[in-house]
Amino acid sequence: MDLLDELDNLAINAAYEEPEDDATSPNEFKGMIKMWQDRFGYSYEKAAELVSITKSTKKPISSSATRQAILSPLQARTIYALKLEGPLSTPQEVQKAAQLSRLPQIHHGTGEEGDAAFCKIDGQTKQCLENWLSKEKSTFRPLFVPEGKAYKELSDDSLYPTLGKDGTLPQYRPQDPHLLDKCPSYLPSQHTFPVWYFFYGTLASVPKLRSLLGLSENETPVLHPATVRGGRMRTWGTGKYNALVYGRETDSVQGSAFQVISEEHEDSLRKYETSAYEVVRCLIEMDEGSVEGCTFRFVGETD
Numbered sequence: 001m002d003l004l005d006e007l008d009n010l011a012i013n014a015a016y017e018e019p020e021d022d023a024t025s026p027n028e029f030k031g032m033i034k035m036w037q038d039r040f041g042y043s044y045e046k047a048a049e050l051v052s053i054t055k056s057t058k059k060p061i062s063s064s065a066t067r068q069a070i071l072s073p074l075q076a077r078t079i080y081a082l083k084l085e086g087p088l089s090t091p092q093e094v095q096k097a098a099q100l101s102r103l104p105q106i107h108h109g110t111g112e113e114g115d116a117a118f119c120k121i122d123g124q125t126k127q128c129l130e131n132w133l134s135k136e137k138s139t140f141r142p143l144f145v146p147e148g149k150a151y152k153e154l155s156d157d158s159l160y161p162t163l164g165k166d167g168t169l170p171q172y173r174p175q176d177p178h179l180l181d182k183c184p185s186y187l188p189s190q191h192t193f194p195v196w197y198f199f200y201g202t203l204a205s206v207p208k209l210r211s212l213l214g215l216s217e218n219e220t221p222v223l224h225p226a227t228v229r230g231g232r233m234r235t236w237g238t239g240k241y242n243a244l245v246y247g248r249e250t251d252s253v254q255g256s257a258f259q260v261i262s263e264e265h266e267d268s269l270r271k272y273e274t275s276a277y278e279v280v281r282c283l284i285e286m287d288e289g290s291v292e293g294c295t296f297r298f299v300g301e302t303d
Contacts, residue, residue: 033048071123074275077122078147080122080147081107081120081145082119085143088142091105105119156189161281161297162280163280163281164229164231164251194262195293196260197293198226198256198295199223199255199256200233201242201255209221209223212272213265223258226286230249230251244298276299279296281293
């Protein structure tokens with residue numbers, strides 16, 4: 001796909017703008033970090049975290065090896081289902097091999113070869129596991145199945161990601177907890193349900209929602225006229241698809257609000273939007289009042 005190829009080239013070019021004489025310098029990949037911030041709305045800390053994982057060693061062995069180690073933003077956060085087997089047969093082994101701070105959640109499924117167990121990982125973790133297997137000189141080849149749905153990672157500790165609000169600016173950074181009477185809560189959280197969503201384009205359609213959510217003819221999705229601020233409407237794919245992107249705080253987009261009642265329904269919507277989009281927080285304004293909710297933001301290059 002041209003979009004993915006272009007993003008991959010942008011990531012590689014940004015990384016190579018920086019000097020290579022000091023591989024331990026914290027500014028070694030500042031060009032790439034800035035690119036991820038500008039194009040994908042990351043805070044500096046999140047962008048730096050994503051970039052740091054793309055280095056297979058502290059000092060690259062060769063130019064070709066370095067290029068293989070660089071992930072584009074879309075590649076780094078692509079979600080995969082990893083089949084648990086061989087030296088990676090348990091979530092604990094995956095956590096240890098990839099040096100993850102959290103234990104991956106296990107999922108069970110049935111295929112042609114019978115029952116199997118999987119855990120979900122992102123592109124960063126996939127690369128860590130491949131590097132670990134290479135270092136161990138293992139001949140085992142794990143099964144990674146890409147999951148083509150909109151990325152969702154809502155921070156519990158900050159506003160990130162929120163439409164129209166740059167988490168790197170002082171007014172949006174979380175304050176030190178000891179300076180506050182109580183710890184702030186950032187809503188909606190990753191697993192808040194039901195949750196309000198702002199739709200635009202094809203999702204703002206009752207027949208489309210009924211089909212995607214598997215509703216009966218007697219169940220009618222209720223859409224409310226709504227507005228969000230901090231975003232702009234663009235297109236991609238030569239005008240074929242609508243693209244909500246970051247805008248100024250004064251910018252607004254009109255559409256519809258819909259209450260998603262379960263994670264299962266949300267997953268159906270995320271799969272429909274594909275990995276070309278990500279879930280971000282937003283403030284949804286309706287005639288009945290304003291609610292904190294989510295929407296789908298485009299993460300690629302617009303027309």
